[in-house]
Amino acid sequence: MKNMVVKRNRKNAGLTGIETAIILIAFVIVAAVFSFAVLNTGFQSTQKAQEVMKSGMEHAASALELDGGIIISSQGGVLKTMNFTVRLSPGKNPVSFDPAFLSVAVTTPTYSRPNVYRDYSTTDDGCYVSPSIGIRACAFKILDAGAPGFLEHGDRFLIVVRWNGTSVALGPNVPVVIEIKPSTGNVLTINRLLPLVLDGVQYLG
Structure with a gap:
């Protein structure tokens, strides 16, 4: 009888050890x-944060910058054209001058045009502006090796940027704001005050 009790206790002890091992293994697997899920989520969150920071930095800095000063031309005391050269900012990706990816806004004390950009051309085709349109902006190749x-x-x-003097005439001492808005990067803003006397071709700096 005593031997049977000892054997039964040994048998129960063995089963308890196996069950404990199984439970421990299950805990290890679950852990x-x-x-892995926590680490994977952390890696994804870090990657997403880096992408957001990179995108924010791209949009915070302007992709375009002026290369030289502003030159205007006038006739009869009325502004006709405003010309300036742009280049790519250091470290920025190429900017498309297709009208689908770029706009040019013009603001004066009397009116605001959200987009007067026409197109890009390798030669100056005149960038014709009719009285009904009033203002037109075009881009032309100076150096375009790519x-x-x-x-x-x-x-x-x-x-x-060309003005038709009959419909949107601008005289002397008038502030003009031009905003070039590419698809990527911050806006390039050009703010100039027209001279007290508009006479032929003038350099605004």
């Missing part, structure tokens, strides 16, 4: 899966 219509490092594009 490993949980740790893909046509893409402002890349080393390229220079001339931006010409």
Whole structure:
């Protein structure tokens, strides 16, 4: 009888050890899966944060910058054109001058046009502006060694803004704000006050 009790106790002890091992193994597996899920989520969150920071930095800095000063032309005391050259900012990706990816806004004390940009051209075709349109902006090639219509490092594009004096006449001492808005990067803002006397071709700096 005593031997049977000892055997039964030994048998129960063996089963308890196996069950405990199984439970421990289950805990280890669950902990490993949980740790992997936590680490994976952390890596994804870090990657997403880096992408957001990179995108924010790209949009915070302007992709375009002026290359030289502003030149205007007038006739009869009325502004006709405003010309300036732009280049790509250091470290920025190429900017498309396709009208689908770029706009030019003009603001004066009397009116505001959200987009007067027409198109990019390799030659100056006149960028015709009719009285019904009033204002037109075009981009022309000065240096464009890469893909046509893409402002890349080393390229220079001339931006010409033309006014039709009959419908949107601008006289002396009037502030003009021009905003060039590419699809990527911050806005390039040009703010100039027209001279007290408009006479022919003038340099505004």
